[in-house]
Amino acid sequence: MSCINIKSVIRLFILLLSAIVVNSCVEPYDFETETFEDLLVVEALITDEVKFQQVKLTRTYGLEKKAPTAETNATVTVIEDNNREFQFYESDTPGIYLSNTAFAAGAQHTYQLQIQTGDGKTYTSDAATLVPGAKIDDLYAERSFYQGEDGVALMVDSEYSSSASNFALYEYEETYKIVSPYTVRNTIEFQGSDWSIVPNTRQETVCYNTVPSNDIILSNTSSLSDNNLNSFVVRFINKQNPVLAQRYSILVKQYSLTPEAFSYYSTLKKISGSGSVLSPTQPGFVNGNIRAVDNEDEKVLGFFTLSSTSSKRVYFNYHDFFAFDEPRPQFPESCLIFRPGENFDTPIGMIKGGTVRYFSLAGAPVAGELGEGPMRVIATECVDCTVYGSNEAPEFWIE
Known part of the structure; x- marks a missing residue:
């Protein structure tokens, strides 16, 4: 993925933004479509990985959408500072633009994003420079109590050099096995x-599902004495x-x-965590580093970012952390074989x-079995794991 996966957070912010008369200060609002402002939304994070980079362009939208x-x-x-240009084309997914050639942001250069819409x-963005970042030294899982809950914590250790940025953003993709x-x-x-x-x-007994993160996860080591991130x-x-x-894996990627x-993403995170669009602290406009060339009063939501990246993956099984006599959660929570009609x-x-799916022809009555029909059936999700994921x-x- 070439940009941070914060779709749900961006969506919430856009929804809030679309519900108010947007300006740079805090003021009350009501939910009226007539207050809607049609703004360009830009998600653009270019990394130091050689790949086809991605820029996503959308519009704010009204409450009815x-x-x-x-x-x-x-x-x-x-545009690179040596006038080298990287052109992007619109992919099969509307609004997703991919670079024509694979490239990586270089530490010795500055870059600028330019967009011309169909109308x-x-x-244009401010000139941006690649920020060196720390490497993820370790990614590991531990059973722990976190904020009063019992479960498994996925934790990162990173050792920062003197030149590395103190600020980082994380995304992950979790993949889990379903039986x-x-x-x-x-x-x-x-x-x-x-x-x-x-x-x-x-084959519908064993499946796998991969889900990206949808939160803004940030770290800040600027106040730490040793400048290292632990646990x-x-x-x-x-x-x-x-x-x-069953078996679980997570791929964590760290962006400098x-x-x-960091301030921009922190503001988005604060807004997304406000708990209610009716919160007494109402959001105003979040200033990014992208502006309209032809109209200085036009607002643009988004930030053009260059990041160095580091990533690690870890696997574990359920019984690596939980005893055999502990109740195992499952998809779905409960299943019932019954005889309808x-x-x-x-x-x-x-x-x-x-x-439902066919289970068997009904023979003699079974104690506790519901119904008296000639055929036993069971809910589809109890036998077909493709309801939850892919059977490939x-x-x-890795098993």
Whole structure:
């Protein structure tokens, strides 16, 4: 990924921003669409990794919409101080622009972002310089009590040099294994209005799901005497969370930040953590380092950042931290085998609808089993792990 994954935080901020008359001071607001301001939103973080860099362009959106509108048909360019230009093209995903060639930000150069939107408006960033950062020395998991909860903490140690930035931003991708609590050996096959019981050849017992972080995670070592980061919690998982149930992996990436970028992300984090859009402390406009060239009064939400990166991955299993007699969380929380209806019409209709799966033909009554129908069924999510993820293991996965 070429930009920080804070989509939900940006989305919340845009929603707040769209609900008020935006200005640079704090003032009350009400939820009226007529106060909406249509602003360009820029997410642009260029790293020292040789890769196809990414810039994301969207617009603020009104309360009646659920997602931002992509800014399409824009011309995006990153200019190096030696006049070398890196052109970006719009990918298959509207609003996502990727560099034509793979490149890395260099420490000896400054860079500037330029954007021309489809309607001819031009935007530019302040010149930015790559900030050296610390390396992640260790990424590890420990069972711990964190903020009153029992679970597993994922922690980072980093040793900072005198030249490294004191400020960092973190993102992660967590991948977890899912094992269906029940396996069905047979399934129902439909041919028109007819159905038959056939062997189930689909692999739906073991799956994997990968989820990116959606929080702004920041560290600041400027007040520490040794300038090192020790046992910094990047992610905490409550022991009741089913992502821990089998095998778990997390990839953590650390981005160096300038003090200005840190201030920008800190403000976004404060707004996203306010707890309510009706909070007495109402947000004003968050100043970034991108401006409109043709209209100095036009506001732009976003920050153009150059970061050095460091990353590590760790794996662990449930029983690395939890005893065998401790209740294991699972997807889903509970499963029930039952016999709906009085004939085959009811269970077959439910199976066609996708809510349940065939389990077996019903024989003699079983104590505690619900229903008296001729067929046993079970909720689809209890036997089909693809409800929660992919049945193909990621390329990086290690058992």
